[in-house]
Amino acid sequence: MRTRGPAAAIVLIAAVAAAVTGCDPHATDPQGPGAATSGSTGAAAARTVPDLVGKGLQAAQDTAQAAGFHHLTSHDSAGRSRHQILDRDWKVCSQKPAAGTKVSAGTEIDLGSVKLAESCPRSDRTPPAKAGATMPDFTGKALNTAADSLPSNTSIGSSDAAGHRVIVLRSNWRICTQKPAAGTRLNGQPVMFTAVKFGERCP
Template sequence: MRTRTRAIRTRAATAVVLLAAAAILTACDPDTTGSGGAGHAVVKPVPDLVGKGLQSAQDVAESAGFRRLTSHDSAGRARHQIIDQDWKVCSQKPAAGTRASTDTKLDFGTVKLDETCPAADQAPPTRRRRPRRAG
């Protein structure tokens, strides 16, 4: 009798585990577009964001459905854009008007508000290596 009870419990536990696994797998979002499960990516024209403040540009891009946003220092000083309101957009990739999937990463080239945009992005400075000391 104990063996039969044990077999029934084992089968019941196995069934519960299999049902839980099936529920988890079917609940997964099949969206593999990288949009974070917020919906499926669609193709839209990229808005023109050059000349806007960085924060405003990000807001416009997000309202247009683009969620993957990044920025860099166009002056080539490798500065981080910590306070978005202190920066303006000089360039963008992909270019304005380009039709792109909403899961495409938009990259903004920026400078501080009181600076002039360079004609082209400047390369960040190369890091100097310290000479090794002998012995």
């Protein structure tokens, strides 16, 4: 057996070290992280937003997800701030971004919707803005959105304008009269409403 000298041993050790370094998964890539995917379009690739208006809310969400969009939200197109608890009970009236728009897959799609038995408004209605120093005109607005508009410390009373029914779910009732009147300065006084259910006429 031939004995190797010190010089040969040094060369062998250097070669092994170089091989180990080359296989080290933690070794620094001179091109920086992500160099291997620099040519990949990934999630930033533009996708076409599908047409979702007219679909049931659940079907619209499934269609959007199948097209690669997973950031979805929805709102009440009637401006009544109702929550879409069971999506199959709602239908889509509007969407943002519009159908055919090319956006990244991470873009949020917002679907305006109403209950199946309701008609879509010509354009989305919005709840009242936060009341300022004076009483807004809440006539025709959903009772819950009017209450949300007023300062949180406001004492609010409501009654059935057409009879003696108990108002349980405020979003199902629209305002007929209000006290104080629109334009009155708000200084902490109680607010009283009369209301009927949506679909009914005020007396």
